[in-house]
Amino acid sequence: MARPSSIEPRAPQGLRPRRLPNRLGVRGWVHAGRYPIERYLFTLHRLSGIGLVLYLPLHVWVTSRRLQGPEVWERTMATLSHPIFVVGELLILAAFVYHALNGLRLILGHLGYTLGKPAEPVYPYPVALRRQRPLTVAMMILAAAFIAVGIWEILVG
Amino acid sequence: MRESKLWALHLFSGAALVVLLGVHMVVQHYPTILSWLGWVEDDVRGFASVAARGASAGWSVIYVLLLGFALYHGLYGLRRILHEIWYSPAATRAVDAAVVVVGLVVFVYGLVAVFQAIPLGGAS
Numbered sequence: 391m392a393r394p395s396s397i398e399p400r401a402p403q404g405l406r407p408r409r410l411p412n413r414l415g416v417r418g419w420v421h422a423g424r425y426p427i428e429r430y431l432f433t434l435h436r437l438s439g440i441g442l443v444l445y446l447p448l449h450v451w452v453t454s455r456r457l458q459g460p461e462v463w464e465r466t467m468a469t470l471s472h473p474i475f476v477v478g479e480l481l482i483l484a485a486f487v488y489h490a491l492n493g494l495r496l497i498l499g500h501l502g503y504t505l506g507k508p509a510e511p512v513y514p515y516p517v518a519l520r521r522q523r524p525l526t527v528a529m530m531i532l533a534a535a536f537i538a539v540g541i542w543e544i545l546v547g
Numbered sequence: 548m549r550e551s552k553l554w555a556l557h558l559f560s561g562a563a564l565v566v567l568l569g570v571h572m573v574v575q576h577y578p579t580i581l582s583w584l585g586w587v588e589d590d591v592r593g594f595a596s597v598a599a600r601g602a603s604a605g606w607s608v609i610y611v612l613l614l615g616f617a618l619y620h621g622l623y624g625l626r627r628i629l630h631e632i633w634y635s636p637a638a639t640r641a642v643d644a645a646v647v648v649v650g651l652v653v654f655v656y657g658l659v660a661v662f663q664a665i666p667l668g669g670a671s
Contacts (some may be wrong), residue, residue, distance in 0.1 A: 416632065435643060446618065447649075447653045456594065460604030486568065490569065543576055543578070
């Protein structure tokens with residue numbers, strides 16, 4: 391018998407819902423309410439992830455153009471030097487850098503690191519998010535630095 | 548496979564991507580910084596350079612791993628997002644099937660592209 395999840399409401403056997411309804415829907419991604427900055431990082435993580443996964447098949451197709459020979463490849467690269475594609479490249483670079491560094495923070499959190507040990511709830515209450523806030527700040531500073539250098543490389547370097 | 552194992556693989560592929568995609572991005576997008584560090588390569592996106600990387604066994608392995616991990620990580624994440632929006636049992640089954648089909652098609656296409664690029668190294 392499956393162990394009941396602690397977040398599912400208790401209901402008689404047979405009436406137990408298969409899933410909790412997603413009451414807020416997509417609005418819940420941006421409706422932070424009383425949640426802190428990490429809630430907006432979560433939304434940005436999803437948006438950057440969706441952008442990256444949609445870009446991936448396109449990237450595989452573009453890079454496979456090298457199989458058609460040097461002329462086709464150089465023509466493809468010339469097309470990609472159009473300002474619209476350069477802006478797209480910058481967005482993809484920023485999305486990857488952000489998603490990677492925020493993702494590292496999330497992996498550490500998921501595995502239980504950075505959250506601190508359980509402690510007696512004495513006011514002011516220890517909050518896991520507050521404990522890992524320095525990591526959040528460090529990752530965002532790193533992301534900003536890598537994105538800035540990447541923009542400089544693409545536009546100036 | 549149990550959902551917890553799929554999720555653990557999502558975390559593992561994410562960590563692997565930070566390393567593999569990090570290498571890929573630095574080589575492709577930070578050439579000036581690399582030249583400051585002593586790694587000078589002319590026109591990393593020129594055909595000769597691309598063909599040489601395509602012919603290299605090490606780069607081919609990195610490309611296949613990148614393709615597999617990126618597809619798994621990205622499509623698993625997309626699947627979880629879509630499950631939140633369409634959570635009826637029929638919709639989740641449809642999303643699961645679509646994700647597997649798209650993943651396999653793009654993986655096979657990319658795999659063929661990686662292996663067909665190996666002889667290009669001699670053509671440059």
